[in-house]
Amino acid sequence: MPRIPSIRLPHDAKAGPTKPEVRAVTLSKLGLTPADHFVEVGSCTGAVTIEAARRAGRVTALERKPERLEVTRKNLAANDVGDADVELVAAEAPEGLPDDADALFLGGSRNFEAVLDHAVETDVDRVVMNVSRLEVAGRAVEAFRDRGILDEVAQFQASHGYELAGATSFDSDNPVYLVAGGAGDDEGSGDEDAEASGVSDA
Amino acid sequence: MPRIPSIRLPHDAKAGPTKPEVRAVTLSKLGLTPADHFVEVGSCTGAVTIEAARRAGRVTALERKPERLEVTRKNLAANDVGDADVELVAAEAPEGLPDDADALFLGGSRNFEAVLDHAVETDVDRVVMNVSRLEVAGRAVEAFRDRGILDEVAQFQASHGYELAGATSFDSDNPVYLVAGGAGDDEGSGDEDAEASGVSDA
Amino acid sequence: MPRIPSIRLPHDAKAGPTKPEVRAVTLSKLGLTPADHFVEVGSCTGAVTIEAARRAGRVTALERKPERLEVTRKNLAANDVGDADVELVAAEAPEGLPDDADALFLGGSRNFEAVLDHAVETDVDRVVMNVSRLEVAGRAVEAFRDRGILDEVAQFQASHGYELAGATSFDSDNPVYLVAGGAGDDEGSGDEDAEASGVSDA
Amino acid sequence: MPRIPSIRLPHDAKAGPTKPEVRAVTLSKLGLTPADHFVEVGSCTGAVTIEAARRAGRVTALERKPERLEVTRKNLAANDVGDADVELVAAEAPEGLPDDADALFLGGSRNFEAVLDHAVETDVDRVVMNVSRLEVAGRAVEAFRDRGILDEVAQFQASHGYELAGATSFDSDNPVYLVAGGAGDDEGSGDEDAEASGVSDA
Numbered sequence: 001m002p003r004i005p006s007i008r009l010p011h012d013a014k015a016g017p018t019k020p021e022v023r024a025v026t027l028s029k030l031g032l033t034p035a036d037h038f039v040e041v042g043s044c045t046g047a048v049t050i051e052a053a054r055r056a057g058r059v060t061a062l063e064r065k066p067e068r069l070e071v072t073r074k075n076l077a078a079n080d081v082g083d084a085d086v087e088l089v090a091a092e093a094p095e096g097l098p099d100d101a102d103a104l105f106l107g108g109s110r111n112f113e114a115v116l117d118h119a120v121e122t123d124v125d126r127v128v129m130n131v132s133r134l135e136v137a138g139r140a141v142e143a144f145r146d147r148g149i150l151d152e153v154a155q156f157q158a159s160h161g162y163e164l165a166g167a168t169s170f171d172s173d174n175p176v177y178l179v180a181g182g183a184g185d186d187e188g189s190g191d192e193d194a195e196a197s198g199v200s201d202a
Numbered sequence: 203m204p205r206i207p208s209i210r211l212p213h214d215a216k217a218g219p220t221k222p223e224v225r226a227v228t229l230s231k232l233g234l235t236p237a238d239h240f241v242e243v244g245s246c247t248g249a250v251t252i253e254a255a256r257r258a259g260r261v262t263a264l265e266r267k268p269e270r271l272e273v274t275r276k277n278l279a280a281n282d283v284g285d286a287d288v289e290l291v292a293a294e295a296p297e298g299l300p301d302d303a304d305a306l307f308l309g310g311s312r313n314f315e316a317v318l319d320h321a322v323e324t325d326v327d328r329v330v331m332n333v334s335r336l337e338v339a340g341r342a343v344e345a346f347r348d349r350g351i352l353d354e355v356a357q358f359q360a361s362h363g364y365e366l367a368g369a370t371s372f373d374s375d376n377p378v379y380l381v382a383g384g385a386g387d388d389e390g391s392g393d394e395d396a397e398a399s400g401v402s403d404a
Numbered sequence: 405m406p407r408i409p410s411i412r413l414p415h416d417a418k419a420g421p422t423k424p425e426v427r428a429v430t431l432s433k434l435g436l437t438p439a440d441h442f443v444e445v446g447s448c449t450g451a452v453t454i455e456a457a458r459r460a461g462r463v464t465a466l467e468r469k470p471e472r473l474e475v476t477r478k479n480l481a482a483n484d485v486g487d488a489d490v491e492l493v494a495a496e497a498p499e500g501l502p503d504d505a506d507a508l509f510l511g512g513s514r515n516f517e518a519v520l521d522h523a524v525e526t527d528v529d530r531v532v533m534n535v536s537r538l539e540v541a542g543r544a545v546e547a548f549r550d551r552g553i554l555d556e557v558a559q560f561q562a563s564h565g566y567e568l569a570g571a572t573s574f575d576s577d578n579p580v581y582l583v584a585g586g587a588g589d590d591e592g593s594g595d596e597d598a599e600a601s602g603v604s605d606a
Numbered sequence: 607m608p609r610i611p612s613i614r615l616p617h618d619a620k621a622g623p624t625k626p627e628v629r630a631v632t633l634s635k636l637g638l639t640p641a642d643h644f645v646e647v648g649s650c651t652g653a654v655t656i657e658a659a660r661r662a663g664r665v666t667a668l669e670r671k672p673e674r675l676e677v678t679r680k681n682l683a684a685n686d687v688g689d690a691d692v693e694l695v696a697a698e699a700p701e702g703l704p705d706d707a708d709a710l711f712l713g714g715s716r717n718f719e720a721v722l723d724h725a726v727e728t729d730v731d732r733v734v735m736n737v738s739r740l741e742v743a744g745r746a747v748e749a750f751r752d753r754g755i756l757d758e759v760a761q762f763q764a765s766h767g768y769e770l771a772g773a774t775s776f777d778s779d780n781p782v783y784l785v786a787g788g789a790g791d792d793e794g795s796g797d798e799d800a801e802a803s804g805v806s807d808a
Binding site: 336 | 557579
């Protein structure tokens with residue numbers, strides 16, 4: 001069974017892209033709109049960069065490894081992202097982080113506490129972090145909580161069907177933790193802001 | 203922990219909305235663009251309708267229960283979906299299905315074989331069905347396979363953190379099966395179409 | 405991280421043994437005691453055979469492939485199962501099924517309806533079937549239900565940690581369906597029988 | 607669907623028993639034999655105590671809350687555990703821990719670092735800890751690793767079927783982390799010891 005496609009990633013970074021389903025959930029939590037400046041730490045394959053470039057008005061993607069940034073650049077070029085305003089920055093965050101991000105995604109855990117500190121200082125509205133390792137997930141939740149920006153912790157797991165002797169057997173992706181929050185939550189956002197960023201269906 | 207919001211659903215249908223994470227994955231599989239006519243069978247709370255209305259050029263939502271269609275209508279009105287072209291139809295599919303859908307979502311299993319027959323006849327490009335019950339999921343996969351439109355089967359599970367004695371315990375949503383495919387797969391779509399609907403990152 | 409051991413399986417059958425965690429749950433559902441005659445359909449690697457031989461008074465293991473039965477025999481010999489009364493039978497069930505089983509395990513789905521018919525006819529007290537494929541799981545549940553012997557359906561998934569850069573990443577086993585029931589349920593078993601086979605902690 | 611039973615737990619402790627499937631996996635990791643002295647920290651409902659009493663030669667169950675210890679006692683009395691040698695101790699571990707345990711189970715995380723220290727000092731062969739909270743699971747793995755006794759980390763999830771409109775819907779238990787290891791691993795155990803405690807099928 002060929003899986004239903006979303007974006008083209010002809011170029012490969014060693015770490016592998018965020019899986020499509022995790023990416024979909026991550027992007028739904030980020031709730032990007034054309035009014036947003038989206039900042040990504042660790043763009044790697046560029047899968048999130050591409051999808052964000054289709055939603056946010058402005059994208060800044062940081063990547064500390066030049067060869068990975070090159071992969072981001074090539075994969076971005078292989079997809080139609082319209083006339084998106086995307087800046088690729090060779091830097092190890094928190095170095096190089098802009099001060100006007102509306103939404104921030106941490107694809108990895110490197111320096112995450114310093115990145116979160118910067119997010120708090122610059123009042124980033126929505127922050128989402130994906131973590132695959134247990135101890136790091138625990139520390140990430142604590143770091144969000146300690147900074148007063150924790151809104152949500154979730155674990156996701158997808159299993160993919162393949163045909164085996166005429167029926168469907170499954171291959172499971174590993175579980176991924178998603179930690180989400182935002183420095184701007186208690187900033188007295190009025191009804192309009194709430195509507196712009198979406199309001200809970202809980 | 204308040205969960206990160208996405209859409210407003212002030213009005214309630216008994217069956218409960220598709221969970222936000224399942225909705226995010228479902229919508230990513232549907233890959234809606236402004237060029238698409240999206241058709242939904244069983245709009246219920248309207249959660250998928252609202253998100254589809256923000257992406258597709260045209261939305262037709264069928265719902266056999268009038269009181270549920272009213273909930274769809276009210277929730278749709280409570281969200282900003284721009285000037286989306288949305289038609290709500292009180293009908294039990296396959297009755298009332300338009301013949302020019304590009305993407306079709308089955309939120310429930312009622313009459314699903316007849317709905318799939320119609321999707322094949324009218325050459326619907328992308329079809330996604332969500333199923334929660336085991337036997338029905340098995341029959342759905344068989345129905346997609348029998349019609350030659352099966353592309354993907356996935357199972358998805360999300361667990362949500364809540365604070366318990368200062369740390370994060372989880373509450374699990376039930377697993378959901380997602381069956382996806384499309385009648386238009388082997389229709390010789392050129393490169394441009396492939397790009398428009400996205401091409402695999404597998 | 406070396407996983408905590410349970411039994412020796414030096415000899416390999418192509419299909420791979422039931423995973424240790426699924427085996428543990430399966431055996432707990434079977435609730436074997438020295439009073440039981442346990443019958444297994446598809447002994448394969450022999451993993452379940454060995455653990456059953458340590459619990460049940462008598463074990464009959466059927467395997468239609470002679471080379472797999474040889475693997476069962478060798479792995480059985482490599483483990484201490486005391487003076488267990490184990491009979492290995494080269495037969496394709498329902499051929500070769502004894503008429504006095506107390507507990508029956510179906511490790512695969514081959515001929516499962518005929519095997520279940522035999523279980524009903526011979527009044528087998530506990531029947532457990534493991535299934536990995538979706539459509540087959542659905543049909544198995546229906547087969548148990550149609551025969552009036554369905555007690556329980558469960559899905560299990562285990563993820564195993566491995567060290568990655570100093571922390572724990574996970575590798576997931578595929579989900580497994582477990583269907584359980586028994587022909588003897590409504591046979592008016594008294595309190596003593598109930599106690600022998602265990603009584604619910606639900 | 608009534609679930610297949612295992613033990614009787616007529617008396618209730620507030621925290622709820624370890625779920626049957628998690629208990630089955632936990633006991634399989636502990637690999638108890640009549641030669642073992644099994645020690646449990648936090649016996650609570652007594653579900654693990656009862657099953658351990660059927661396998662180990664000797665059981666010592668610690669519980670810091672007297673009313674819970676009373677529940678353990680009553681539930682133990684409601685099950686046939688033969689002439690098992692079970693001692694119930696009202697103590698908050700590490701207080702009251704015996705020095706000759708072969709296998710140790712931590713059902714909760716209270717004082718777990720001190721309990722693990724005692725396990726290392728007294729050379730406990732097998733140690734299993736169940737954790738449900740994320741941050742605690744991360745710290746538990748680190749505590750096992752720091753003491754050089756980490757063998758295995760697993761995450762386990764069970765979903766239970768119930769009948770909904772003639773087919774099977776699922777209700778998911780929350781995921782549980784299982785951390786396992788043992789101080790006696792590198793103690794030069796000969797082949798016989800290895801066989802007694804079981805040797806890997808990995």
